[in-house]
Amino acid sequence: MQSPIKHSVKQQGFTLIELIIVMVITAIIAVGSTQFIVNAVQGLNDVSRRGALASSLTTSIEKIERQLQASLVNSIRIKRGKSGQCVEMLPIQASAFYLKAPLGRSASTLQVISLDKDVVGMRAYIAEHKRQDLYAQLGSVEGAQSSAITGMRKSDQPSIIELTLGKSHRFATSSPQQLVHFVRYPVSYCIEGDKLFRYSRYPLSKRQRLPATLPAKEPYKVLVNQGLLMASSFDFQPESRYFQLLLSAGTAQEQLTINQLIKLSYE
DSSP states (O other): OOOOOOOOOOOOSOOOHHHHHHHHHHHHHHHHHHHHHHHHHHHHHHHHHHHHHHHHHHHHHHHHHHHHBBBOGGEEEEEETTTEEEEEBBEEEEEEEEEEESSSSOEEEEEESSOOSTTTOOOEOOOOOOOOOTGGGGSBBBSSSSEEEEEEOOSTTTTEEEEEEEEBBSSSOOOOOOOEEOOOOEEEEETTEEEEEEEEEEOOSSSSOOOOGGGOOOTTTEEEEEEEEETTTTEEEETTTEEEEEEEESSSSEEEEEHHHHHOOOO
């Protein structure tokens, strides 16, 4: 009688140690992957934040630069006080060439050509290639800036317009290009704490205004930027006609500063 054949059965599967090793490896991979994703997202957020900050500062600087380039250079002035620091300027509303202007003696009329805008209520300005205080001349019968224009009428000759001044005036010097500009209201950009505001449509005065005496409501007070740091400032050198605009924003740990040097022209 043959003895029964015994078949050995081999158990298949993972041992406890193998399972623990797999779990540890999986956990390490998971932690590494999570950290990689977190770092990538954080990096993307940092780049996005810096890009938005740079774009905001650049846009503000471009706005101020365009306003400066479109204003009378001799009207630019800066004042600092407890409430902030402001740069004020007189934007040019229209320009034309003059045929007859009161230069040698006072008169109340000004004859121009190539004027396609209503300038009643504005003041005429004949540019000079030297530094002069426009604001000290306010109310004077002599200087680069006239009194307000009270009337304008077309001449018998085509394209010629005769302007009537509110008061008899004599311009200090002539313009080499016979160019006359027309201005109305000043504009101010003020850094107040961590904010940058634009003020407009307020009366012109000999003494420069600070935020406390400027318009308090929109649309004549507009927020241009915020989150600025104390390093932000305005500076103007009248002799060289260079305007320095420095805007800085961010935090104590990370900040962005843009320093723009702008060359201005008298004409």
